[in-house]
Amino acid sequence: MAKITILGSGGFGLSLAVMCVSGGHDVTVWSKFRDEIDTIKRSGELRSKLPGVMIPKEVKLTTDISDVKGSDIVILGIPTRFCREVCEEAKPFVSRESIIVNTAKGLEPESLKLMSEVTDESFPDNRTAILSGPSHAEEIGRGIPTTVVVASEDREVSYYVQNALSNQTFRVYVNDDVVGCEIGGSLKNIIALAAGVCDGLGLGDNTKAALMTRGLTEIARIGIAMGADRNTFAGLTGLGDLIVTCTSMHSRNRRAGILIGQGVAPDEAVRRIGTVEGYECTKNAYELSKRLGIELPITEQLYGILFGGISPKDSISTLMSRPKKNETEDGFLGRR
Template sequence: MTTPVNTATDHDTDNCPVVVVGAGAWGTALACAFSRNTSTVLWSRDPAQLEQMVQTRINARYLPQTRLPDALMLEADLHRALAHVTERPNQPASRAGLVILGTPMAGLPAITEKILADLQATGGRILGLIWTCKGLDAQSAKLPHEIMQTELEAADKTVPIGALSGPSFAKEVAQGLPVALTIASENEALCEATIQTLHSPHVRVYQSTDVLGVSVGGALKNIMAIACGISDGLELGDNARAALLTRGLAEMRRFGVALGAQASTFAGLTGLGDLVLTATGDLSRNRQLGLAIGQGQSPQVLLNQGITAEGARCVGAVLERARTLGVNLPISEAVHAVLFEGLSAQDCVTQLMTRDPARDI
């Protein structure tokens, strides 16, 4: 596949190179943002999609209204894409960079395995692997960092890892509108490289060491967004939405702390911030699913149509882990009952409102 030549000359040479793996909406948006600061490659597993982007400089499938920056390079071969950020012993000019995983939860184990295999084969070194997906794996009930740790152990490989998260819609990031994100990792060098490479007048990046808390916030906010969408679809009013947001935040924090996360994380961008955006923003797929259900559409029909709502995919796994911890998640339980157990949207509201009184914590 012929790729556009990166002709940009104004990138900061201190910024490390980046490859974004996955040309969905969020992967493409992040590639656009990174390419404004540093040498960036976007990899797509679909050669036809990539060829179309090469010809038109538009990702028609996911971001049809956004033109890709001229500096952004496109690649269909994963090995060649990774070579852009891999420092190799026999190539003195090579430079270690960041691999940003723009794949959904379902694709995280497989793509991580392929990347680690490539690094093993070449003896190369990268600055780190950063995932952007949010949720729990439906089969294993693992969070993203647990999946990454499993893959690293299987490959007998040591690579710094981290999560890039926060309240963000792909469309707005691709357009260069202001956004604040969090890079969460226990590796200081990875955090510093991410901040230096992504931070700009349009993108503000904060640092956290609470990878677990960031992952939990990213997973449960999608479930709460479905609940808020159902409430708005039923036209229950602003008071009901405010109650769901507040109690949803408490549910997120309760679950996260039980797993070992820091309570303070849930008051930040990846907790409250992401919850508010996803539960109230019109671009939110999880909110849109809830709205459609509240307006009378069948949950099973909607899910069978292939609607991508991570909250629906992970709510069962969340409840599975919550039960092993002895943690009560009433909103998550109600959403699961509506999606998969035949509970009507109105009965869902009744179920939540008639629960026994509890402390507001």
């Protein structure tokens, strides 16, 4: 049994709490929002974040971040934008022996750093890892079989997290490619948002298949430029996460994209859906691609839709009218 503290009472954090308690662990969930903690204590669930999933009474609930002391594993379930802020708030209370596991998928605004870089900077004395893969909170919380990946620069850490979190419904694989796993998990939100736009426009399966396939090429292209292993993008944190996020109505990115395709203004669509990581990640990835000198046609067009007032229909026409190319000119998944 491990002592696990989950920072963040969002859907994913709560679903992991349910899963970890079922595995016999000592679990605490921290939130800065007293109303969320009080709602769970009163009703046994948090409908706004994880409807229909009851939070076991064995899960300890707190708004006191000092309760993170003495944890074997600290899981960060914080949106990308606020990850560093919460890390710095928790830092004085986190034991040096605690393993920090980040689940946020995105790039830090302005710095464009990976979340693993953020956690390493915030907790220089701790060993860290990331947890990523095709994993809707709604399904983890209901015990639906799910497979994810843990990645760390320290394989011993990966094995520890794998053994601690794996159970009959939650299977954890190990991957040494931290950068690839992070890029795949982050940039797939961009492609899922674009896939939703296609759905909102009423386009067909042909269009979505093309978008997902070429989107995966873009994800791999930028990942490889940052030192990732191309094989990672054919795995759970690449292709797997892309499939689940582009095709499911659990996906907030896809649902926001559908609204945009139907004519709702992008900022209003995000307001209606809530946290849509792909919205900000599109801007960050666009800026990163310019910094790296990498062409990302789908990302560029989505950036234009979200922040430049370009109509989705015009973007589709632009993509379809690009210069003719050989599909394998850069090789499969970016190989030259």
